[in-house]
Amino acid sequence: MTFGVKKITFVLSLLFLICLISGCLETPRAQPATIDENALEEYGWSLISTEENSFEQAITESTSIVLNSTTVKYNNDRMTSEINEQVTEFRQNNNLPVSLEVPESLSARIITYRLSLPSGAKLPTEIISKIMDNKVSEIESSNDIQSTQETNTRKLTMADGTETVVKIFTSAGNSTNTGMKMMGFVTAFESEDSSTVVMGFVPDGEYRIENGIINGTLFSIDGDSKIDEMLELVSTIE
Secondary structure, three states: OOOOHHHHHHHHHHHHHHHHHHOOOOOOOOOOOOOOHHHHHHHOEEEEEEEEEEEEEEOOOOOEEEEEEEEEEEEEHHHHHHHHHHHHHHHHHOOOOOOOOOOOOOOOEEEEEEEEOHHHOOOOHHHHHHHHHHHHHHHHHHOOEOOEEEEEEEEEEOOOOOEEEEEEEEEOOEOOOOOOEEEEEEEEEEOOOOEEEEEEEEEEEEEEEEEOOEEEEEEEEOHHHHHHHHHHHHOOOO
């Protein structure tokens, strides 16, 4: 999706005018978009980091507005443990004398990104869409994924009863030639004073070893069922 810098500046300028009319340019803290702790425990997930940032966006030569953001990352510890168990079983069944290393990128993650603007202004749909596209690109660049494509969309009912559209995507493959692919999702929604983008990704399929006399599936993951689980967690965000 193409969304030029000039258009972004124009939209932010309109937001600036709205803030002036409202009489308040103070930007509230972007409250973390957190998943319910009981749900995390039930599905075997954990919070691994929370990061707050502020940055200025120039509107004119002499005027700028401050935007606050908070990013929260979660990891599926249970799935990591299941992978390790499968790898250990494979090693024992094949009488391998050394341990087998699994790439750290082969994990399941959920990342929430909440952004607040001055006076509780809302981000236009175009900017939200651009952020979502950028988040998918981040997944590609940091998880050994060659390309992604959107496969379908789903509607997700949130804790407050509102609905949000979720885009589901899959990777065409990765550079390790193991047969393992990736699945993921991205969605966005608004609250009274902020905009939130949530994305997640998970390995999908069989991780195979083709190395001389050692050939077989090191471990396997049902990506579809993991996506269902992840969306259950996302639905608890307030």
